[in-house]
Amino acid sequence: MNYSIALIPGDGIGPEVLAPARAVLDAAGTKYGHVFTYVELEAGGRAIDRAGEPLPKETLEAAKRCDAVLLGAVGGPKWETLPGHLRPERALLGLRASLGVFANLRPAALLPQLRAACPLKDEVLIASNPAGKPGFDLLIVRELTGGIYFGERGRSADGSSAFDTETYSRTEIERVLRIGYAAAAGRRQKLCVVDKANVLESSRLWRETAQALSGEYPDIETSYLYVDNAAMQLIRAPGQFDVIVTSNLFGDILSDEASALTGSIGMLASASVGIPPENGSAVMGLYEPIHGSAPDIAGKDAANPLAAILSTALMLRYSFGLETEAAAIEGAVSAVLDTGLRTSDIAVRSGTAAETITGTREMGEAVLKYL
Numbered sequence: 553m554n555y556s557i558a559l560i561p562g563d564g565i566g567p568e569v570l571a572p573a574r575a576v577l578d579a580a581g582t583k584y585g586h587v588f589t590y591v592e593l594e595a596g597g598r599a600i601d602r603a604g605e606p607l608p609k610e611t612l613e614a615a616k617r618c619d620a621v622l623l624g625a626v627g628g629p630k631w632e633t634l635p636g637h638l639r640p641e642r643a644l645l646g647l648r649a650s651l652g653v654f655a656n657l658r659p660a661a662l663l664p665q666l667r668a669a670c671p672l673k674d675e676v677l678i679a680s681n682p683a684g685k686p687g688f689d690l691l692i693v694r695e696l697t698g699g700i701y702f703g704e705r706g707r708s709a710d711g712s713s714a715f716d717t718e719t720y721s722r723t724e725i726e727r728v729l730r731i732g733y734a735a736a737a738g739r740r741q742k743l744c745v746v747d748k749a750n751v752l753e754s755s756r757l758w759r760e761t762a763q764a765l766s767g768e769y770p771d772i773e774t775s776y777l778y779v780d781n782a783a784m785q786l787i788r789a790p791g792q793f794d795v796i797v798t799s800n801l802f803g804d805i806l807s808d809e810a811s812a813l814t815g816s817i818g819m820l821a822s823a824s825v826g827i828p829p830e831n832g833s834a835v836m837g838l839y840e841p842i843h844g845s846a847p848d849i850a851g852k853d854a855a856n857p858l859a860a861i862l863s864t865a866l867m868l869r870y871s872f873g874l875e876t877e878a879a880a881i882e883g884a885v886s887a888v889l890d891t892g893l894r895t896s897d898i899a900v901r902s903g904t905a906a907e908t909i910t911g912t913r914e915m916g917e918a919v920l921k922y923l
């Protein structure tokens with residue numbers, strides 16, 4: 553099959569991590585008989601410099617014509633003083649909203665090879681883990697096109713006060729919950745709704761909607777946590793979680809926390825999807841590592857490309873239905889980690905025989921070798 557992919561490298565380490573990701577996709581294509589064609593597009597700071605806006609119309613229109621979008625990262629100090637609507641981050645929000653990808657899936661699992669890079673003690677990792685060994689395997693489903701990220705905001709006339717608003721409709725909550733339930737059905741049948749229903753009205757609507765919907769999924773155990781408690785439970789007993797469904801802002805925060813438990817934010821991939829088409833054709837999706845543009849290490853061949861590479865696996869799985877190919881990429885990443893090769897973010901025993909520290913390029917090449 554032929555698939556067209558919009559490549560948006562963006563800023564900072566974005567281009568460096570997308571290069572190996574693209575090479576891995578091509579290698580998977582060659583191995584399994586698929587052709588991936590790329591349309592390279594500009595967004596973020598680069599687009600501001602060249603076109604005066606973070607998400608040029610041409611970028612959005614060309615991205616929509618592709619089967620899926622692979623994005624590196626956007627943002628950097630150079631553009632930090634621009635007004636909100638002109639910041640590079642607007643490109644991300646605009647893409648997410650315009651592509652209608654309201655569910656952001658962020659899988660966070662502790663790979664056994666990275667046990668030492670996880671800051672938690674063995675007993676914490678074992679206690680709550682049904683598998684009975686140190687580890688966890690959870691999926692955060694973050695609502696991505698609503699809530700406070702997209703609500704009304706502003707400043708008072710004299711600039712001395714400012715506001716942002718969290719608004720959710722039942723429809724928005726229900727559709728992302730359904731994606732969470734579908735994911736839980738293919739996993740360990742547990743779904744935890746995270747909100748702040750003891751304080752926020754929008755959270756009470758989340759909880760009511762989930763309570764009503766949970767009856768349709770009797771095989772899935774639905775539970776509820778306030779977000780402050782959830783943040784604590786994640787570092788107290790991460791093994792208790794299977795699927796977490798939550799709002800845009802809470803999901804943003806909790807996924808960074810979960811990523812640190814996997815060893816590094818440089819390991820976490822994400823898939824953003826909408827409602828799958830009924831004709832079984834490709835599902836438009838936006839795939840991106842959850843890390844940012846990391847300007848401090850940009851251009852130094854120091855970034856971990858694994859989150860970007862693992863994002864391509866998610867693309868193959870969710871947009872193209874290519875499970876074997878996706879698993880092959882994940883297997884290659886695992887095989888490379890078995891050899892002890894590490895970028896510096898996931899290295900803990902640096903300089904020992906067990907670990908070899910490497911850079912972005914070499915890490916990407918190693919994955920290719922094992923594919």
Ligand code: IPM
Binds near residue numbers: 627641644842844
């Ligand atoms: C993420 C990022 C973005 C977000 C930023 C860069 C706008 O933190 O994808 O988690 O907040 O959604």
Ligand code: MG
Binds near residue numbers: 804805808842
């Ligand atoms: Mg974030």
